[in-house]
Amino acid sequence: MPDLTGQVAFVTGAARGQGRSHALALAAAGADIIAIDLCRDVDTAPYPLATRADLDATAKEIEGLGRRVIAAECDVRDGGGLDDVVRRGVAEFGRIDILVANAGIWALGRLWELTDEQWQEMLDINLTGAWRSVKAVVPTMIEQRRGSIVLTSSVNGFEAGAGMTHYVAAKHGVLGLMRNAAIELGPYNIRCNAVCPGIVDTKMNDWQGAYDMMAGGPGGTPQDRRDNAYGWSAIAGRGLLEPSSISGSVVFLASDDARDITGVALPVDGGHAVLPGSNPNPVREV
Incomplete structure (x- = not known):
């Protein structure tokens, strides 16, 4: 496992699922953790989101690994709230070395039937939320002349997915954000990559x-x-796939083992991206 001793990682969407797994894996590698989550439902997500109890459980597990943790309720759509958490993290831990911008939702809906709210909330959380998270931590990383950012995209950052246009658009956008961040932040010794999970x-x-x-x-x-x-x-x-499978790649990309890697979209998908495709239900007559 890469050694992250002495480093501090900021993980969004950390209360459960992939975010919790990433936070625990980073802590197991030696990092102290700033863990945030919304801790309430949103109108357009068709399943219950994480709770404060989930976030507290994540924090308890991190502490059980002997690492320090800040666990805060924060909405990645709220730039001011993110700035506040960053300030608190720097005040308590002295630095932020790693950002894992993982917070996101998933939903279904044919593109012509999506409401404005469904479209906007998906992009606000999955894409704009990632940008706001990057924006919040970058000044500290620039001052340090050091940082590693890992964004969560998806196999749907590469490919279409019928019935999820808003999700696909957001995850394609995350890869554009990642590539441009790699270019703009490289001169400050800050790397930016993305993981692209399959079905987890x-x-x-x-x-x-x-x-x-x-x-x-x-x-x-x-x-x-x-x-x-x-x-x-x-x-x-x-x-x-198990969330821990994605976490292994996140820890690698965050670490100095990947010090010469930036601008990369890494599929962690069981080989999904190389499967040949066909239309299982072609329309033969119009």
């Missing part, structure tokens, strides 16, 4: 709409979700 076993895709999508129609079940996930991977035995 988290609450984000554990709800009825996701079951139906995986089943190919209404009436899907949790078992459909689990069984059909195997079709997303090229490697034997890979279905729903």
Whole structure:
């Protein structure tokens, strides 16, 4: 495991799922953690989001690893709130070396049926929230002349996904943000990369709409979700990926082991990106 002893990592969306896994992996590697999460639901996410109790549980696990932690409720759509948490982190820990901009939501909806609210909330959280998080930590990193930023995109940062236009647009945008950040921040010895997960076993895709999508129609079940996930991977035995699999890549990209890597979009998807595709239901007559 890379050694992050003496470093401080800021992780957004840290209360559960991939964010909690990333925070714990960074702490296990030696970093102190600033963990934030919204800790309430949003109108357009069709599943319950994390709670304050979830965030507190993350903090307790970090402390159990012998690391210091700040756990704060903060909305990545609130630039002032992010600035406040950064100031608190620097005041208590003296520095911020790593940002993992992981906070995000997922939802379904055909592009012509999406409401303005559904479109805007998805972009505000998944894309603008990532930009605001970067913007908040960069002044400290510039002053240090050191930093590593890891953004969470998706395989949908590379490819389309029927019925999730707003999500796909946001995750494509995250890769554009990452590449431009790598160019603009490189002269200050700050690196920026992205991880692009496949289908990961988290609450984000554990709800009825996701079951139906995986089943190919209404009436899907949790078992459909689990069984059909195997079709997303090229490697034997890979279905729903464990969050810890993504975390290993996050820790690597954050660490000095990746000191010469910037501007990279790294798929962690069981080989999903190399699978050949075809239209399973072509329209033969119009």
